[in-house]
Amino acid sequence: AAKRKLSGALQYDAAFDSSSAQTLSLLTELRHAVEHHELRLYLQPKVPLHGQPGLAAEALVRWQHPQRGLVPPMQFIPFAEQTGFVRQLTLWMFEEVARLLADPRTQGLPLRVSVNLSTRDLLDPELSHRLAEILVRHGVAASAFCLEITESAIMDDPQRAEAMLNRLSEQGFKLSIDDFGTGYSSLAYLKRLPVDELKIDKSFVMGMETGEDDAMIVRSTIDLAHNLGLTVVAEGVETAAIQDRLRALACDEAQGYHIARPLPVDDFLAWQARQV
Numbered sequence: 001a002a003k004r005k006l007s008g009a010l011q012y013d014a015a016f017d018s019s020s021a022q023t024l025s026l027l028t029e030l031r032h033a034v035e036h037h038e039l040r041l042y043l044q045p046k047v048p049l050h051g052q053p054g055l056a057a058e059a060l061v062r063w064q065h066p067q068r069g070l071v072p073p074m075q076f077i078p079f080a081e082q083t084g085f086v087r088q089l090t091l092w093m094f095e096e097v098a099r100l101l102a103d104p105r106t107q108g109l110p111l112r113v114s115v116n117l118s119t120r121d122l123l124d125p126e127l128s129h130r131l132a133e134i135l136v137r138h139g140v141a142a143s144a145f146c147l148e149i150t151e152s153a154i155m156d157d158p159q160r161a162e163a164m165l166n167r168l169s170e171q172g173f174k175l176s177i178d179d180f181g182t183g184y185s186s187l188a189y190l191k192r193l194p195v196d197e198l199k200i201d202k203s204f205v206m207g208m209e210t211g212e213d214d215a216m217i218v219r220s221t222i223d224l225a226h227n228l229g230l231t232v233v234a235e236g237v238e239t240a241a242i243q244d245r246l247r248a249l250a251c252d253e254a255q256g257y258h259i260a261r262p263l264p265v266d267d268f269l270a271w272q273a274r275q276v
């Protein structure tokens with residue numbers, strides 16, 4: 001019965017009733033997942049396209065559910081955002097990454113890890129204290145992290161987002177605007193934010209080979225980022241042809257299945273050892 005309830009709740013739809021038994025059941029399951037170590041940290045490499053050194057990865061969560069197997073984030077992140085549980089998930093993820101950065105196996109590697117923040121995190125006045133506490137406890141520097149915030153999360157409440165981003169930037173975190181091109185932010189606004197990186201949404205990158213509109217959007221985003229002094233990353237790079245084209249357009253970094261899928265930590269470390 002528990003399994004049936006959960007699979008129903010996982011068929012998340014935006015019109016859910018926050019007091020329903022189904023919602024409470026999934027929340028209980030998610031809390032249980034954190035407490036019983038069912039969440040997994042996966043890392044997807046992010047590589048430079050012009051040979052400058054550096055080792056970077058994006059941290060992506062997976063749920064190793066005892067009955068359902070490996071549950072992808074799109075089946076529980078939207079729910080976690082809606083209920084506010086995502087803040088606990090963010091802290092769990094941040095802690096996992098901090099532990100990895102303090103792990104002897106990553107010592108001496110110039111590793112920087114990107115962690116995704118949600119709209120809820122941006123509005124949480126406790127966030128920066130909590131992140132600082134985790135950094136101190138593991139003895140790792142804020143500069144080893146890049147925090148990814150989607151363009152739409154910023155545009156949700158631009159003034160509060162700006163205040164939060166200023167605070168995180170002063171703390172030493174690198175900041176990236178994720179899913180760039182999908183959120184209608186104004187250029188004037190973008191210029192004021194203390195961000196270091198733009199990440200071109202994978203829909204445009206994947207469309208580059210077939211759609212001239214997408215190729216044009218990618219090209220202008222790269223130029224825009226460079227004119228603003230930002231690093232630009234393309235996500236969703238699935239073919240060598242697209243990677244070559246991005247390199248020719250002077251895109252700085254690439255992430256995608258052509259380079260590597262998101263990998264469990266051990267596989268990521270093995271992958272990076274093969275690159276040198």
Ligand code: C2E
Nearest residue numbers: 060061073074077093116117118236237238255256257262
């Ligand atoms: P995102 O932040 O835009 O992450 C990139 C997504 O693109 C990942 O999906 C990644 O596996 C996928 N991807 C990477 N390369 C390729 C490619 O070449 N082709 C295609 N088709 N896809 C590619 P994933 O891991 O399923 O995550 C989906 C979304 O869930 C993420 O999108 C992010 O919004 C959210 N998410 C994942 N982990 C976390 C987390 O720890 N915290 C929060 N707040 N959100 C997370």
Ligand code: CA
Nearest residue numbers: 058116148178
């Ligand atoms: Ca991301």
Ligand code: CA
Nearest residue numbers: 178179201235
């Ligand atoms: Ca993205």
Ligand code: CA
Nearest residue numbers: 178179201202
């Ligand atoms: Ca996305």
